[in-house]
Amino acid sequence: MSDAALDREFRIPPPPPGAEVPEPLPEPGRDEIRLEAVMAALSDPLRIGVVRKLLLESVDFDHTCTWFGLERPKSSLTHHFRTLREAGLVRQRQYGPSRRNQVRIADLKARFPGLLALIADWTPAE
Amino acid sequence: MSDAALDREFRIPPPPPGAEVPEPLPEPGRDEIRLEAVMAALSDPLRIGVVRKLLLESVDFDHTCTWFGLERPKSSLTHHFRTLREAGLVRQRQYGPSRRNQVRIADLKARFPGLLALIADWTPAE
DNA sequence: CAAGTAGTACGAGAGAATTCGTACCAGTGG
DNA sequence: CCACTGGTACGAATTCTCTCGTACTACTTG
8 A cells, every 4th residue: 555545544633623732752853763773663563563553543643552452461562662662653642641652654754655555564474 | 815816806707697597595485475574684784784785786686695795704694694585585596605695676576565665765874 | 636715504692672570650530 | 538540660581683603515716
């Protein structure tokens, strides 16, 4: 699937008007994102599956870690989502007690055109 | 260095005419290449640099491991080139005593469109 | 045959990732 | 206040990866 198709079909709506959007947690700037780090983050099936699910099913603004239905201990999920954030793939914001995730679509499209399409087309091994 | 050694050093052997091309070493078939494995292989700067150099500077022929000018022990290079081959990124053929490498351009274009462009655009960290 | 070349395989040490238990903390809703 | 939810931080065990030395093999050249 092309980046343009992703734009048309799976665009993440803006936050609701008047809602307070917390600042993102620390993350690399757009120009600091390294392809090696992105590749390393995506080399784990759980993590590339998370990014893909966010791309394809993010009908709402963003999602908590538990929304993904991953059957892992919470401390493991913390590790994987931090890995994705530090690589520059997802942005995390703290909404009260929960932490919500979204793919950095604009940054990734600008920096690595075609990458999101590869992720969206990924399927887990049988 | 002997004259013969000088000859070998600077001669790029022509592509073997016709049927003299050895069979590739064991590698995953086109449809067996996994994106996770490709990402893992490319997450090492040395390896993504090798693939990039092959893409940009050796469209016609394939090249030995030492052609890359990497200042690592031979056993380290064996490890990295095997990783690339087992991930499905490069094809290796045995020409006499030396082993030559090519990017699997057709397979990767078909399976992961856009990936090769990402690799070609990569630059090492400063 | 002997020397040189281009690799391999094995194995060990160091370091990084992964997994996960445990303890803990911040909001939210009785 | 108390329990619950949705996380974090730390640390340990395990596993994986990277690096590299050593010894070895295969082929080519003189």
